[in-house]
Amino acid sequence: MITKTNESLAMKKVKQPGFFDITERTEKLTQLGDPLVELKARINWEAFRPDLSKVYEKHVKAMRVRSLLMWC
Numbered sequence: 303m304i305t306k307t308n309e310s311l312a313m314k315k316v317k318q319p320g321f322f323d324i325t326e327r328t329e330k331l332t333q334l335g336d337p338l339v340e341l342k343a344r345i346n347w348e349a350f351r352p353d354l355s356k357v358y359e360k361h362v363k364a365m366r367v368r369s370l371l372m373w374c
Contacts, residue, residue: 332339 328336
């Protein structure tokens with residue numbers, strides 16, 4: 303059974319973020335003490351790039367093989 307509150311929620315449209323919404327939200331989170339800012343300052347994320355590239359390449363190759371097998 304659909305209640306009136308459920309109907310109003312179902313009919314509510316999802317608002318797409320505006321041009322500056324993401325920037326403003328990021329700034330607000332930073333002011334509130336966003337832990338990701340601290341992690342970004344402390345961790346050298348580029349050190350993970352070689353390992354992640356290997357994993358990504360294996361995934362791409364596996365997907366190619368899978369798609370070829372589907373056509374056989």
